[in-house]
Amino acid sequence: MTGYIRATLLTCSLASAACRASPNPRDTKTAAPVLQDGEQSRGSERLIRLAPTPPIRAVFLVDSTLVEVGTMERYLYHVAMRHDSSVDTLPGIATVARPTLVGDSLVLGVTCDSTTDAGYALFRYSAPSGQLGISDPSEDLRLAVSEPAFAPDGRYIAYIAFPGDATGTAVVRRWPSGELVLQTPSDTVPASDVTGGWASWTDVGHFELYMVIEGDRWVRFRGAVDPPSVVTDTVTPPAVR
Secondary structure, three states: OHHHHHHHHHHHHHHHHHHOOOOOOOOOOOOOOOOOOOEEEEOOEEEEEOOOOOOOOEEEEEEEEEEEEOOEEEEEEEEEEEOOOOEEEOOOOOEOOOOEEEOOOEEEEEEEOOOOOOOEEEEEEEOOOOEEEEEOOOOOOOOOOEEOEEOOOOOEEEEEEOOOOOEEEEEEEEOOOOOEEEEOOOEEOOOOOOOOEEEEEEEOOEEEEEEEEHHHEEEEEEEEEOOEEEEEEEEOOOOOO
């Protein structure tokens, strides 16, 4: 399990680098979005009007594109939505991880976004309205190195925060308000490009987060949102032979 998570983090971190010109440094400012025909802006969210679709039965990744990151190659994908008798693809969305399907009508995830300085954004798609929203993440979520996860009911987002001072912390926020639900004390992390974070949910109220720390070790955070609680333990990967 540890080896899988370690490989997943490295893959996502390197693949994400293909979407950005810089490693999403601290205090990066987001450029104002350039709106195209059919787009609107609501606060910090850019809205794109698409055609409404029938209920969504599943989401999956398609149309992989191989990209070069240094001496390695990784894949970016489009997001496909399966309905009862058809399949649609979300236009303009490129990702390295499968998004979250909430019920049969809402898709939440991360997308590469060339209209922002950071190069990444969060997206939500509503099947009944056909509305695709692109928004900036919280300031402490560096999508270039940390892969967040939405709760199965879409009410929370969990991730590892890297403020840019060689520390990392586990964070859970309400979605989409951004209200802070839980934050752990900071741990020291190595100052390298492979520092990363990875999140998942075991059910609507329980999460797991993983973070690289000093000495090639991992911190695992397992917790709940109601009431907020977390248990922390350290995992040391086995030596590579």
